Amino acid sequence: MTSLWLASSALAHPSDDSRERRDAIEVSPHGEAWELSWSDTEERLQGSLRPVPPREGQPLHVSLDVGSFEGAPFTGPLILTLRQAGATHGQSVTVKRGARHWEATFVPESTGPHVLDVGFRTTRTKALHAPLEVSDSPVSRMVGWGLLGVGLLALLGYTVRGMLRTERAEPPAPPSPGTDAGQAPPPQIHAAPEPPAPNNDP
Template sequence: MAGLWLVTATAASAQLEVGGRPDIIRVDPREEAFSLSWSDTEERLQGTLRPAPIRKGQPFQVSLDVGSFEGAPFEGPIVLTLRPAGASLGQSVTVKPQGRHWEATFTPEEEGPHLLDVSFRTTRNKALHGAFEVGASVLPRQLAWGLLAVGTLALLGYSVFSLLRAPRPDPQETPPQTPEPTPPSAEVPPAAPESPEPVAPTPPPEPEPPRDP
C-alpha cells in the first residue's frame, strides 16, 4: 500500500511537469510527510504536507516558508486552495504568516488525485500548483477497537434484555394437577378368635365302703 501511494503521487506530479511549467511545486513523498519545493529567479518556496499518506476525511496540515532572493523578506498573505484534480473550485483559505511560516489545515472530502494551489503576490501575481494523491479513509485503530467494544456491549445488553422480557407462566393460570391414585394396600383380614378346647367333666367321688362294727 505504501509503495502504491508513493508511485501515484510521483506520477501525478510528473504529469504536471510535462513541458517544464514554471508554476509546478515539486512534491516528494517521504516517510511521514510530503515535502514541497519550488523556486524561480525571485522567490523560493519550501514546505510540508503531513501526515502522510493523506486520506479522505482525515485532516492534514500545510506548512510553507516563502523567501525572497533579493530585496525585503516576503511578508504578505498566501491563498491556499485544496481541490480535486480537474475541478476548478475547492477549499480555500487566506493565511497570514506566523513568524516565517504560513500554516493551514485541510480535510479532503474525496479520494483520488488532488492539487494544492498556492497564490501570492510579490513583484507580480504567482499561482503555483502541487499534485498529490488522497487515499481511501481508514478508521484509526483506537476508534475501531472502541466501536468493536461498543457493539459487543450492545449485543450483550440486548441478550440480557431478551431473557428478562421472556414470557413466564402465570401461577394463577396454571391448571391444577390431579394427584395420581394411590394403589389400594393389601389389607390382611383379622384372624378369627380361637375356640376354647372342651373341658372333660370331673367324675363324682367313689362311695366309701361300710365299716364293720
C-alpha cells in the same frame, strides 16, 4: 528546415505535460511531516505539511518559504487553496509573510485525492500544485466500531432473551395413565390380613 521549425515551436509552445511538471511541487515524506520543494530559474519554494497523513475534519498546517535566487527577496503574499482533485474551487486564503514563513491552516472536509495550490507573482504569475491524499478521521472509525459493538451486544441480548423465554414456555410432564389431568392419583387401599383360625384340637 522542418526539423528546426518543429524544435523552435516546441520551445516556444511547451506541452501541457512539461508545463505541469514545471508547476508541480514535489511532496516527500519526512518524519511526522511531508516536505514540499519546487524551484525554477528565479525562485525556489520549500515547506511542510503536517500531520501525516492529512485527515478529514482535522486541522492541516501548511508552512512555506519562498526565496529568490537574484534580486530583492520575495516578500509578497501567497494565495493558498486546498481543493479536491478535479475541482476548480476550494478553501482559499491569502497569506502574508510572518517572521520567517508563510503559514496557513486548513480543515479538509472530505477524504480522497486533494491538491494544494500555491500562487504568487514575481516577474510573472506562478501557480504551483502539490498533490496529497486525505484519509478518514480516526474519530469516524471509532464511531463505526462503537456502533458495531453496540449492534453485537444487542444481538446477543435478544438471543439470550429468546432462549430464556423458550425454557419458561416448555409444557409440564404428562400425567400418568389412569389419572385425570390436574388431579392427584387416588390413594391405594390395602386389605388387612385375616386373623388365623382358632385351634380347637384337644
